[in-house]
Amino acid sequence: MIGNEEDARPGPDDPPGERPPVDRTARSTPDVEVDVDDEAAVHRCPRCDRPFRAERQRDLHLGESHDDLADDERAAYEAAAEAEDDDLFFFHMKVVITLGVLYSSTVLLYTAIVGFTG
Numbered sequence: 540m541i542g543n544e545e546d547a548r549p550g551p552d553d554p555p556g557e558r559p560p561v562d563r564t565a566r567s568t569p570d571v572e573v574d575v576d577d578e579a580a581v582h583r584c585p586r587c588d589r590p591f592r593a594e595r596q597r598d599l600h601l602g603e604s605h606d607d608l609a610d611d612e613r614a615a616y617e618a619a620a621e622a623e624d625d626d627l628f629f630f631h632m633k634v635v636i637t638l639g640v641l642y643s644s645t646v647l648l649y650t651a652i653v654g655f656t657g
């Protein structure tokens with residue numbers, strides 16, 4: 540058989556709605572050596588000891604990679620996910636505004652060039 544036995548994604552012939560269980564820990568916790576310069580500035584996952592730069596990143600990792608969360612960890616994950624959604628919304632708004640300004644500038648510049656050159 541060709542393929543990776545650990546690849547548990549459903550194929551085109553698999554019946555819909557039947558998804559195999561996913562090992563969430565293996566998905567987002569790679570076995571990579573991490574060299575941390577400033578241990579005091581690192582927020583480590585209490586489950587897998589993975590280091591993160593920000594507390595919010597650690598909270599997101601906890602909620603997405605570990606199932607056995609305490610109530611305060613669940614609340615921190617939900618707050619971090621909501622803050623992440625807000626940041627993503629503002630990023631999308633900045634992209635849309637930037638594209639709008641670029642498009643308008645291009646149209647105005649093109650109109651001015653065509654108008655002056657005849």
Ligand SMILES: [Zn+2]
Pocket residue numbers: 568584585586587588589600601604605
């Ligand atoms: Zn972890």
